[in-house]
Amino acid sequence: MSRALWLLILSLFSLTFTLSASSSSWGSRSILRAVNTDNADVHDYAVELNATNFDEVLRDTPASFAVVEFFAHWCPACRNYKPQYEKVARLFNGPDAVHPGIILMTRVDCASKINTKLCDNFSVGHYPMLFWGPPSKFASAGWEPTQTKSDIRVIDDGRTADRLLSWINKQTGSSFALDDQKFENEHLSSNVSDPGQIARAVYDVEEATSTAFEIILGHKMIKSNTRASLVKFLQLLVAHHPSRRCRKGSAEVLVNFDDLCPLDMWSADRQEDQDAQAALGNFQICGRDVPRGYWMFCRGSKNDTRGFSCGLWVLLHSLSVRIEDGESNFAFTTICDFVHNFFICEECRRHFYDMCSSVSTPFNKSRDFALWLWSAHNKVNERLIKEEASLGTADPKFPKMIWPLRQFCPSCYLSRSQKNDGIEWDQDEVFKFLKEYYGKTLVSLYKDKGINGNDGTNRVLEDLVPSTNAIVVPLGAALAVAVASCAFGALACYWRSQQKSRKPRRSWS
Numbered sequence: 001m002s003r004a005l006w007l008l009i010l011s012l013f014s015l016t017f018t019l020s021a022s023s024s025s026w027g028s029r030s031i032l033r034a035v036n037t038d039n040a041d042v043h044d045y046a047v048e049l050n051a052t053n054f055d056e057v058l059r060d061t062p063a064s065f066a067v068v069e070f071f072a073h074w075c076p077a078c079r080n081y082k083p084q085y086e087k088v089a090r091l092f093n094g095p096d097a098v099h100p101g102i103i104l105m106t107r108v109d110c111a112s113k114i115n116t117k118l119c120d121n122f123s124v125g126h127y128p129m130l131f132w133g134p135p136s137k138f139a140s141a142g143w144e145p146t147q148t149k150s151d152i153r154v155i156d157d158g159r160t161a162d163r164l165l166s167w168i169n170k171q172t173g174s175s176f177a178l179d180d181q182k183f184e185n186e187h188l189s190s191n192v193s194d195p196g197q198i199a200r201a202v203y204d205v206e207e208a209t210s211t212a213f214e215i216i217l218g219h220k221m222i223k224s225n226t227r228a229s230l231v232k233f234l235q236l237l238v239a240h241h242p243s244r245r246c247r248k249g250s251a252e253v254l255v256n257f258d259d260l261c262p263l264d265m266w267s268a269d270r271q272e273d274q275d276a277q278a279a280l281g282n283f284q285i286c287g288r289d290v291p292r293g294y295w296m297f298c299r300g301s302k303n304d305t306r307g308f309s310c311g312l313w314v315l316l317h318s319l320s321v322r323i324e325d326g327e328s329n330f331a332f333t334t335i336c337d338f339v340h341n342f343f344i345c346e347e348c349r350r351h352f353y354d355m356c357s358s359v360s361t362p363f364n365k366s367r368d369f370a371l372w373l374w375s376a377h378n379k380v381n382e383r384l385i386k387e388e389a390s391l392g393t394a395d396p397k398f399p400k401m402i403w404p405l406r407q408f409c410p411s412c413y414l415s416r417s418q419k420n421d422g423i424e425w426d427q428d429e430v431f432k433f434l435k436e437y438y439g440k441t442l443v444s445l446y447k448d449k450g451i452n453g454n455d456g457t458n459r460v461l462e463d464l465v466p467s468t469n470a471i472v473v474p475l476g477a478a479l480a481v482a483v484a485s486c487a488f489g490a491l492a493c494y495w496r497s498q499q500k501s502r503k504p505r506r507s508w509s
Contacts, residue, residue, distance in 0.1 A: 045089035055139040062203040063104040066135040071128040072111035087161035095293020130155035199445035201297035206286040208311025229337040240322040249285040301397035317438040320370040328363040409433040
């Protein structure tokens with residue numbers, strides 16, 4: 001065995017992929033979903049931070065702004081202020097937030113010894129003391145009273161909920177109110193206002209990926225005739241998902257697929273099958289903070305619009321512009337089979353499968369597949385525009401439309417027929433737009449925030465799972481789909497066979 005191959009195998013061993021069903025970290029939900037720590041009431045909305053998670057939470061949050069309250073649990077004034085702070089936090093934090101994903105409301109207990117240095121870094125001189133700024137600017141940072149230029153500011157007028165919210169409204173140019181209810185007084189940007197908004201959809205792609213797997217598990221959809229379809233979709237996600245943490249989670253599921261998804265996994269008789277169900281049910285494919293319970297770019301102005309279907313479309317488009325030419329037909333059949341087997345909306349699934357079935361010639365170019373998916377999405381929108389108009393179910397803020405709009409891509413339009421109002425497209429320009437929109441722009445927010453994977457484990461996995469046409473298959477799944485393993489597939493299989501004799505350890509803690 002060559003030295004390079006042996007080093008790759010050792011790198012694989014260094015990644016602790018095996019799940020532990022008893023691990024509390026696997027079963028935890030998003031930190032924004034519910035806060036239940038030793039020092040916090042289960043009904044608290046503000047997120048309790050400490051020195052161990054302060055940087056990570058503030059770096060990874062999708063929120064545009066953060067409020068950090070430094071307090072001491074023994075301070076009477078802090079205890080009296082807490083209900084005021086919570087009234088504001090209710091608006092912005094958690095899956096039931098009125099205005100989610102805009103402001104992250106947090107608190108740090110300076111009376112806890114673990115936070116002494118953290119509070120010193122921010123020159124906390126009285127309690128409570130509130131700070132405002134972009135979340136990422138708090139990470140690995142501090143504040144000094146003598147600073148003349150800083151992205152972090154002290155909130156000097158927030159002694160009551162009304163005054164704090166008024167201060168926030170002035171900073172954001174908003175009109176939030178304490179009595180706002182969900183989907184009322186919304187501050188949503190229209191989907192025709194700014195093409196750069198798609199950058200916020202990277203969080204929705206993570207949410208949609210996690211939600212899709214929750215649906216698959218909740219409806220017990222992994223069966224003997226659907227396993228191969230799921231394995232192929234996981235292969236696609238490992239290589240091309242726009243989120244690194246989703247690529248990592250997909251790889252963990254794929255490498256452990258035989259244990260997580262045995263052929264008779266839904267049997268209630270065997271303890272091993274019940275254990276597999278529990279382990280898979282606790283697994284979070286895009287990391288322990290996802291799903292967050294809300295949508296960003298895909299948030300509708302009504303409770304029953306957009307959301308998951310929007311996030312799933314963005315995911316599929318992002319996959320279509322990341323594949324190589326040699327993967328185009330594999331991606332086409334994989335996505336068609338995944339929707340057919342696992343999308344729970346029967347009518348939507350049938351319409352999509354009909355469009356897939358109408359394709360008679362295999363795709364040889366990634367461009368052709370990306371344009372087919374774009375055309376299919378527009379056909380779906382054309383149908384839904386008519387249906388929603390007749391039923392009155394359209395989202396008034398986000399109506400269905402033919403994409404891309406002329407103001408987003410003028411060069412995509414050649415001419416407009418006067419007879420049937422049809423559009424003649426310049427498909428080369430459309431493909432360029434799709435590559436930029438669902439490729440570079442989609443992940444630009446992650447890159448700007450520096451959270452597109454920082455740890456060594458991620459980098460090792462990224463090296464082992466490059467964005468190419470390599471296929472990653474565990475032993476059982478390889479037989480199921482009858483594909484020849486490539487270099488990484490062989491390594492994964494070899495590592496997988498060795499792991500069967502190893503005692504499971506916790507990972508992602």
